[in-house]
Amino acid sequence: MQHQIRARTIKNAMTSIPLPLYVAFFFFFGGALILNLFHRYQNKQRALPARDLYLSAHQLAEPVCHVCGSARLAERGLTHGADERRIFSCLDCKSMLFQDHHAATAEEVSA
Numbered sequence: 001m002q003h004q005i006r007a008r009t010i011k012n013a014m015t016s017i018p019l020p021l022y023v024a025f026f027f028f029f030g031g032a033l034i035l036n037l038f039h040r041y042q043n044k045q046r047a048l049p050a051r052d053l054y055l056s057a058h059q060l061a062e063p064v065c066h067v068c069g070s071a072r073l074a075e076r077g078l079t080h081g082a083d084e085r086r087i088f089s090c091l092d093c094k095s096m097l098f099q100d101h102h103a104a105t106a107e108e109v110s111a
């Protein structure tokens with residue numbers, strides 16, 4: 001008898017939490033998780049070696065991918081298209097390679 005009453009009380013407590021609260025909870029933690037992943041990705045990019053360091057570290061004359069040897073590199077801004085901190089990655093194996101500092105050309109901004 002005592003046990004049944006307690007079980008019912010717990011069940012009532014669970015259903016009395018309104019649905020919008022659950023939704024808000026998941027939105028909050030989902031958002032926090034996505035922000036955290038984004039931050040980690042950006043920190044990884046900021047930690048990339050500069051172009052000169054990259055070339056000397058891998059004994060390269062030309063900027064090519066040190067993982068697969070491809071010369072097809074993608075360049076984009078760190079935070080936005082016109083960001084002068086440029087991140088270079090390999091188009092073939094998707095490895096992030098190095099960073100460079102220069103103003104983006106109009107072509108890169110529109111890309």
Ligand SMILES: [Zn+2]
Nearest residue numbers: 065068090093
């Ligand atoms: Zn590659």
